[in-house]
Amino acid sequence: MAARESQIVLGLDPDPGALWPDAEPTPRRGSPAERAARAVLGHCRTLIDAAGEACVAVKLQLACFERLGAAGRAALEDVAAHAKARDLLVIADGKRGDIPVSASAYAQALIGGATTPFGRVEGLGADLVTVNPLLGREAIDPFLTAARASGAGVLVLVRSSNPGAADVEDLLLEGGDALWERVAAIVDELGRAGVGAQGISDVGAVMGATAPAHLERARELMPRTPFLLPGVGAQGGRVEELAAAFAPGRAGGLVSASRSIAAAHETLGGGPAAAARAEAERLREAAWALSEQVGAAS
């Protein structure tokens, strides 16, 4: 973050029907899935090359790759490798949550890899993975164990960016806390053993940028937790409202934008690459300046 003066995460959730027109030419041969996956890979590489310099990470929405089957999984790995080659962290956004034996298998898929009688099968090599906490601490633990063995981190879904999140996440518990606040307490507790030299823990929280009213409370409950803040742009979140994220320091918030960068040309005009670069740079400047103000005030 310091080297790039950026907290911006480039969200990659490619829709085969809305790829950049100037992406690499798509091969005419192959199955629909193979051709779509190649086109998605070309789109993501071009987008990373256009906007990546203003960012610190990419966030791969696993659903968008999974709908292209085996070819989609291969494209996912190639996109992750391309991002790493551009010195970007890779966030695998799958929000997995299952009983411990299955959570361990997901952690193998996304972080470390699996040792089998047929040889070592490497995982995606993600630097951060998003995890769903509904099944409790023991469903998070396998990800945390794998992450700590690989120098990676875990981002637990605490309050999502969709309007309907209120249905369950905002339910009030006995005693008056919202459910998401109780999850926040679990995240804080799990992260205490992983606070690094910067004073930031290795267990993060997904806190939708569309609910800034929750951010200050979240920061009280999770003082050293890095926040992944999705929902900036197309979903309505604004960088200017995210100050509480940066209270523990500049690394306290990762600001994720997807469609607002990839589709910036629709509002800014010009070519997709130039518009994406401009929008990512605008977000970078806004977030960096905000984090500077928060640092100066504290």
Place this chain on the structure above:
Amino acid sequence: MAARESQIVLGLDPDPGALWPDAEPTPRRGSPAERAARAVLGHCRTLIDAAGEACVAVKLQLACFERLGAAGRAALEDVAAHAKARDLLVIADGKRGDIPVSASAYAQALIGGATTPFGRVEGLGADLVTVNPLLGREAIDPFLTAARASGAGVLVLVRSSNPGAADVEDLLLEGGDALWERVAAIVDELGRAGVGAQGISDVGAVMGATAPAHLERARELMPRTPFLLPGVGAQGGRVEELAAAFAPGRAGGLVSASRSIAAAHETLGGGPAAAARAEAERLREAAWALSEQVGAAS
């Protein structure tokens, strides 16, 4: 169910390090992932052929296939096709949960498929998918829409089978309900529009078989909801404790067992195939008899 007199679901969560010794020979060429995926496919096909006749469905634990990358996804599709060829329903157990646009992409991956400029990309073609409700109704809706368009169904995670489920799912809300009870009310509501001729709805609930004390309460809250009951066998659940599931009829419960069938030879002795068949048949008889008793009593 009626034709097979069975409510048993064969859980497939293959571990490349614990495959049946008599499965198909593994090719010597290919990457570790390709070889492991081929071995997993052989194991699953052999297991389906051995125990499938006593079952109505297979439950594919997606995590176990995902850890083998693109080769694992290809194997997943081949296992699903093999199960369908044996007249078994396919349950895709991924417990996905995300904002609506991403949930739609997961539904494309697992149920219907995606229409792209490169042609139609078919999904896994699952008959049932498990879904995580933490993000609210609108995160379930895209699965339900896709399922209803394909004659498929959705199984919402209500109370999972792991001991640590109590951390979040059992939290008490204002008014005294547990969180899982509120989720149950959502499931009941979503399923009202999809009650079929048998009086069973197309929105099911995952109710861990390891917490039978919750089952009666769950049946009160969800009178027409089919229950998927994982955790029988290795996780400690017993068929005899599942009577409440069958209150709305014999199709009210799907009893899922994984390791207890695949590893039956470790306790029963004999070859893996014969032991798996015997254990699946034992479970089938126990569940069918139980559902008959419940029907006679009601």
